[in-house]
Amino acid sequence: MTPPWLSIRLLPANRMFFRVFGVFGSLLLAMTILYGLLIIPLQRDSLLKVLYSQATTVSRSIIQASSDAMLTDDFGFVVEHNLQVLQNNKSIQSVLIVPRRGSALSISTSGWEMLKTTEAPINPADYDIESYDIVDAPEGGTRYRYITPIRFSGVSWGVMRIDFDTSEYEANINEMYQQIAYISLFTLLAILPIGYFFALWLTRPIATISQAASRVASGELDTHVEIKRNDEIGDLSHSFNQMVQALAENRRKLENVNLDLEIKVTERTQALDELNRTLDQRVRDEISKRKEQEQLLIHQSRLAAMGEMIGAIAHQWRQPLNALSLVLQNIHMQYRTGQLTEESMRTMQEKAQQLIQRMSQTIDEFRNFFQPGKHAETFNLQHAIQAAADILEGMFKNHNIELRIDCPADIQLYGVPGEFSQVILNLLGNARDAVLSANQPQPTIRIHVKSMGAQVCIDVEDNGTGIDANIMHKIYEPYFTTKEEGKGTGIGLYMTKMIIENNMHGHLAASSLEQGARIRIMLPISTEAVSAA
Amino acid sequence: MKRLFTAPTRIAFIFALTLLLLPATHAATSKSVSSAAAEESIRLGFYAGARREWSRDDVRGTFDLWALELAKKFQVPVQIIHYDDTVEMRQDFLAGKIDGISADAITLVRQYKLEDLAEGYATIMKGGWNLMLFSSKASGVNNLADLAGKRIVLLEEDQAGELYLETLCLRHHQRPCREVFSDIQRVSTSNQALMRVFFGKADLAQVYGYGHDVAVEMNPQLGQSIRKLTEFPLRSLFFAFYSTRVDAALRQRTVRIMRTLHTYPRGRQLLDIFKIDRLDIAYPTELQPVIELEREYQRLRSQIERKDRRR
C-alpha cells in the first residue's frame, strides 16, 4: 500500500527509530498529563476558596441583617430577608436556618417552609464550627454546602446552612479539563513532527552503522561507514571503521594460523589412530600382567602362611619331642641297668604313644586351620580369634609374650572363616615381630573387641616398636617390609586389608600408640545364627 | 424584599399612568411630527404618592425611562408632570393642563367626578385585587363577631383597605377599629402581613388577593394555617383614565393596542418586570362598588357619632 519512497524516507524501518520516537512521545505526553494532574487540584482549590469567601460573606450579611429579628423571634422578617437575598443572589440555591429554640426554616427561590425541629436535616448541637463541602444535589449535579453556627455575643442561637449553585464552579472545572485536553492534543500533534525528526536524527547514523555491522558480520570486511559528526556517534563510526580494518587484518592472520593448525591436526590424528590400534593389546597385556602378579601374591602369601605354620608346628612339637627323647633315653637306661621290666616298658610305651598322639593331633589341627572351606558363612568371632591364638600359643610362651584376649562371646561375623583366621594370625605375627625387635621387657599383645551397634571394632594392640609416620602410608603396599631378608615378605598387611575391606566389607586402619601400634578393624556384625561349627 | 413586594402596587400605578402616553403619541403622530416639540408633547399627570421610603428619584427615573422608550417607539415627545399633591393634579386636570390622570381607586372616587373621565386601563394582577381578611386558625377567630381584642396587621398606605376595615368594624362592632382591636400593626407587603399571622405575631391580616396567592405559593403551610373571614371584590385598585376631552376614536384605538401588550415580547417584558399580569380596558363606572363602600362608611360613622353625642 505504502509507496516505497514513503516507507524509505518518512518511516525509517528500524526498531530503534520507533523506540526513540515512542519514548520521546510518551515522555512528553506523560509530562503533559502530570502537569494536568498537578494543576487540577490547585485550580479546584482556588475555585473552592472563591466559593468559600462568597459563602462567608453571604452568611455574615444575612446574620447581621437578621440579628434583631432572630433575637426577637421575628421569623417573618428572617424569611423575608432571606427571600430577598435569594432573589438578588442567583447563585444561592437555598438557606436553612435551624434555631435552637423553635422551628427550622427552609428557604429557597421557589418558596419557603417551616420544619419541625425534629425534621430538620441538621442539629445545631452538631455544628460548633463552620464546615463546607461539595455535596450531591438530590435533583442531580452538585452544590456547595456551607454550614455555620449563628452566635450572638458568644451564645449559640442556632445554625445556618447555605447551598450554593456549583454550575459556575463546574463550568470552570470543565473549562479547565477542556484546556488540559487541548494542551494534550496539541502536545500530541507537536510530538509527531518533532519526535520524527528527533528520532531520525538520533537513529539514522546508528542504523547506518548497524547495517554496516550486519554486512561485516556477513563477511564483507571492506565495508566503510561515512558519517561525519562531531560527537559520540562520529567517534563510533570512526572506531567502527578502525575495528573493521583490524578485523580484516586479523582474519588474514587467522587464515594462516588455521592452515598450520590443520596440518598439525592431521598429524595428531594419525598418531592417535596408531595409538588406538595398540591400546587394546596393551590393556590386555596389562590385565594379564596384573593377574600374574596377583597369582604370585596369593602364592607367596600361601607360602608365608605355610612358613608361619611350620614355625608354629615346630614350636608345638618342641616340647613333646623333648619328652619323647627323654622316654627313649629312659628305656635305654633301664635296659642297660636291667631294670627294664615288662611293666615299665609298657608304661613308657604308653607315654610315648601319648606324646606322638599329641603331635599328630597338632598336625591335624593345623591342617584344619589352613585348609578352610572357601565358603562364606556366619562364624563366631571369639572362637575364630581363640583358634588363631591357640596356634601361636606355644611360640608366645617361648618368647615370654603375654597375649590378652578380651572378646564378648556372642558376636557373629559373616565371611570365609579361614581368611579371617589368616587376618588374625598376620596381625598377631606382626605384633610379635614388633615386640621382639623392641626388646620389650614385658612384651604384651592385646586383642580387644567391642560391639558398636551393627558394627564390631577389633583392636590388636602391642607395645612394640610402633609404626613410623614416614611409612604409615606404605605399609599396605605389597612387598613393603622393614624386616631383614628372609624374615619379612611385605605381603601380610596387603592381604589382611584386602580380606577385610574387599571380602568382608569392613575397614582396617593402623595407628601408632604411645608405646607400640594399634591395628583397628571395623566389621559389620552378622545377625544370622552361627552355622554348625 | 420590601421593595419587591411593594412594587406591583406601586408600579401598577406608574404603569397605568404611562399608558396614557400611547394614545397621546398616536394623536401627535397623526397631527404633525415636524412641529415644535413643546407644543406637540403629551402632558400627563403623575402623583408619586406620599410615601417617603420609596425614593421619588427612583420613581421618576423609571418612569422617565419608560416614557423615553415608548416615545422612541412612537416618535412623539412626552412630558410628564410629577405632582406631590393630588389636589393640585385635580386642578390642572379640570383646567385642561393635563390630558390624563393615574391614581388609586379611593383618590379617584373622592376627588373626581365620574362624568369627567373617559375609558382607560385597569392593572390586572394574577390572584386579583380582592381585599381579604384572614385569621390565624390558632387564634380561634372564626367570624367577624370575634374580632374584638385581637391583633391585626394591615398594609401601609392602603386607603382602600383602611376604608373597608373601618366599615367592617362599624358594621359588626359599632365602633372604630382602634377601639375594636387590641393592636394594629402596619407592614409594607401582604406576604409580611401573612407571615406575622403564621409566626403568631398577629391574629388577623388584611391583604389583597394577589398578595395572598404569592405568599401561599411561597409556602403552602401558610395557606393551611389561615382562614378567610370575608372578602371585598375589586377588579383593580389602580386605574388610568383619559379625560373626556381626548378624541374618542383615538382613545378606542389606543385601548385596543394596550390590551394586547402582554401578547408581544417587548410588552410582556415590561409587564413581567413588575409582575403585572396584563392590562385591560376599564370604564369609570367600575368604581361604583368603591363609591358605595365609601357611602356606607360615611353613613355608619355619622350614626355612631350621633349616638356618642347623645351619650
Ligand SMILES: Nc1ncnc2c1ncn2[C@@H]1O[C@H](COP(=O)(O)OP(=O)(O)O)[C@@H](O)[C@H]1O
Ligand atoms: N604391629 C606392628 N608394629 C610395628 N610395625 C608393624 C606392625 N605391623 C606391621 N608393621 C610394619 O609393617 C610392615 C609390613 O608388614 P607386613 O605387610 O605384615 O609385612 P612383614 O611383616 O612381612 O614385614 C612391617 O615390615 C612393619 O614395618
Ligand SMILES: [Mg+2]
Ligand atoms: Mg607381617
